[in-house]
Amino acid sequence: xxxxxxxxxxxxxxxxxxxxxxxxxxxxxxxxxxxxxxxxxxxxxxxxxxxxxxxxxxxxxxxxxxxxxxxxxxxxxxxxxxxxxxxxxxxxxxxxxxxxxxxxxxxxxxxxxxxxxxxxxxxxxxxxxxxxxxxxxxxxxxxxxxxxxxxxxxxxxxxxxxxxxxxxxxxxxxxxxxxxxxxxxxxxxxxxxxxxxxxxxxxxxxxxxxxxxxxxxxxxxxxxxxxxxxxxxxxxxxxxxxxxxxxxxxxxxxxxxxxxxxxxxxxxxxxxxxxxxx
Amino acid sequence: xxxxxxxxxxxxxxxxxxxxxxxxxxxxxxxxxxxxxxxxxxxxxxxxxxxxxxxxxxxxxxxxxxxxxxxxxxxxxxxxxxxxxxxxxxxxxxxxxxxxxxxxxxxxxxxxxxxxxxxxxxxxxxxxxxxxxxxxxxxxxxxxxxxxxxxxxxxxxxxxxxxxxxxxxxxxxxxxxxxxxxxxxxxxxxxxxxxxxxxxxxxxxxxxxxxxxxxxxxxxxxxxxxxxxxxxxxxxxxxxxxxxxxxxxxxxxxxxxxxxxxxxxxxxxx
Numbered sequence: 001x002x003x004x005x006x007x008x009x010x011x012x013x014x015x016x017x018x019x020x021x022x023x024x025x026x027x028x029x030x031x032x033x034x035x036x037x038x039x040x041x042x043x044x045x046x047x048x049x050x051x052x053x054x055x056x057x058x059x060x061x062x063x064x065x066x067x068x069x070x071x072x073x074x075x076x077x078x079x080x081x082x083x084x085x086x087x088x089x090x091x092x093x094x095x096x097x098x099x100x101x102x103x104x105x106x107x108x109x110x111x112x113x114x115x116x117x118x119x120x121x122x123x124x125x126x127x128x129x130x131x132x133x134x135x136x137x138x139x140x141x142x143x144x145x146x147x148x149x150x151x152x153x154x155x156x157x158x159x160x161x162x163x164x165x166x167x168x169x170x171x172x173x174x175x176x177x178x179x180x181x182x183x184x185x186x187x188x189x190x191x192x193x194x195x196x197x198x199x200x201x202x203x204x205x206x207x208x209x210x211x212x213x214x215x216x217x218x219x220x221x222x223x224x225x226x227x228x229x230x231x232x233x234x235x236x237x238x239x240x241x242x243x244x245x246x247x248x249x250x251x252x253x254x255x256x257x258x259x260x261x262x263x264x265x266x267x268x269x270x271x272x273x274x275x276x277x278x
Numbered sequence: 279x280x281x282x283x284x285x286x287x288x289x290x291x292x293x294x295x296x297x298x299x300x301x302x303x304x305x306x307x308x309x310x311x312x313x314x315x316x317x318x319x320x321x322x323x324x325x326x327x328x329x330x331x332x333x334x335x336x337x338x339x340x341x342x343x344x345x346x347x348x349x350x351x352x353x354x355x356x357x358x359x360x361x362x363x364x365x366x367x368x369x370x371x372x373x374x375x376x377x378x379x380x381x382x383x384x385x386x387x388x389x390x391x392x393x394x395x396x397x398x399x400x401x402x403x404x405x406x407x408x409x410x411x412x413x414x415x416x417x418x419x420x421x422x423x424x425x426x427x428x429x430x431x432x433x434x435x436x437x438x439x440x441x442x443x444x445x446x447x448x449x450x451x452x453x454x455x456x457x458x459x460x461x462x463x464x465x466x467x468x469x470x471x472x473x474x475x476x477x478x479x480x481x482x483x484x485x486x487x488x489x490x491x492x493x494x495x496x497x498x499x500x501x502x503x504x505x506x507x508x509x510x511x512x513x514x515x516x517x518x519x520x521x522x523x524x525x526x527x528x529x530x531x532x533x534x535x536x537x538x539x540x541x542x543x544x545x546x547x548x
Binding site: 094165167168170171172173174175176177178181185186189190 | 342344347349371372373374375376379380382384386387388389390398399401402403448451452455
């Protein structure tokens with residue numbers, strides 16, 4: 001095969017993956033948009049009344065649940081992940097880093113159903129016994145997701161901390177700064193855009209996670225009023241109901257997908273914009 | 279900054295401020311500096327010259343203990359600054375590095391504003407009020423001849439300055455912590471010839487108030503700015519660097535004692 005031919009073949013392959021993204025986008029909107037417009041976007045997004053068999057399609061409660069679960073995951077995952085990244089990138093001896101970084105990245109390779117399983121067996125009873133409520137709750141989902149987003153946050157943060165030139169560290173230390181002062185005042189500000197990107201991508205992972213959340217969140221269809229309430233997120237809703245949905249109900253699930261798709265697109269574009277600005 | 283009483287009476291070289299006795303330095307198994315002993319005068323400029331790999335930058339980093347950051351560095355011998363052994367137990371590194379400041383090969387302003395760069399040191403070592411910081415910034419930037427150029431844009435990123443301005447800013451950042459000794463590691467190697475002259479003028483001015491040790495590859499630069507010159511050499515690649523001779527710059531460049539110095543100065547090698 002000539003080199004020209006190989007170039008063409010590679011181009012076709014590259015275009016086909018972009019093409020599949022375009023097709024998925026088109027398909028979700030094609031299936032979901034009519035229902036959003038039919039119900040009225042305001043009603044669809046803000047009503048908390050979800051009764052698909054009676055023709056009521058309001059996903060307000062699920063949007064709130066998804067947002068709160070995600071924020072909860074960030075509250076846990078960001079400080080923990082950032083602290084891990086700082087220790088590994090700036091303070092740990094080389095050998096410790098060589099052992100710990102791959103280990104932490106292994107966290108990303110554990111299937112989400114295993115996280116969910118651990119959550120049901122260990123976290124849910126813990127919450128039920130010590131904090132009350134059914135245990136299957138917003139809190140349980142936030143904790144599990146907080147752990148699940150760690151590898152994303154840690155590995156991207158480590159990369160951006162390591163990309164800060166040693167020249168800055170030397171300059172700061174030579175002025176009499178301690179290592180921690182150097183990290184706090186020079187390295188972290190210099191790595192800021194990378195760390196923000198890490199957080200946004202972690203957020204995207206938390207919003208999109210489905211299986212582990214279904215297993216520990218309780219999936220109740222109501223607006224949560226406490227961290228111990230069972231909740232149903234946007235992703236859980238699709239996964240739970242798609243099996244038996246048909247007609248308008250099925251369209252409503254695609255419409256839920258449209259909302260998710262838009263949220264994740266916004267997060268990714270923001271991450272890309274932050275990365276580019278540096 | 280402490281001003282010793284003889285500073286005005288004796289503007290030339292003062293008593294030795296840095297004293298090195300029998301210094302050996304190793305990077306793991308590699309013997310980088312062998313048996314170096316010398317005195318560096320106060321309120322004077324000492325130039326360290328010699329071919330690449332002779333250990334002159336390494337010696338410079340001995341004086342503010344920046345070599346401590348490199349794994350596997352070991353040294354024996356004595357290094358005294360103002361009579362104090364800086365490698366003794368219990369030496370406060372922060373105090374040492376405040377007193378012995380360093381300017382690096384490449385300008386390395388932090389990715390912060392011009393103002394935040396200059397007052398970086400004072401902020402580390404205390405909680406000065408805003409008015410004090412502004413005064414320090416004005417004084418330090420004026421001392422390096424940068425104040426007029428940047429006084430209206432102190433809030434802009436330091437990285438938007440030219441390389442020469444950045445290097446001046448790095449010197450200003452150093453002056454803000456009121457050091458006594460300035461270590462300069464080829465401070466002009468990233469600059470064009472005109473900027474180099476400007477920085478050299480600055481270095482000459484700084485001699486009035488500071489003890490300066492400057493590493494340079496550029497022999498004309500050593501001849502132009504320094505009072506005292508130390509020539510380092512190594513027998514062959516992989517051999518330890520050693521001090522060949524140290525003397526007034528005039529004598530080193532006109533009538534050196536050692537043949538190796540003469541050969542290097544006249545450009546026969548290195």
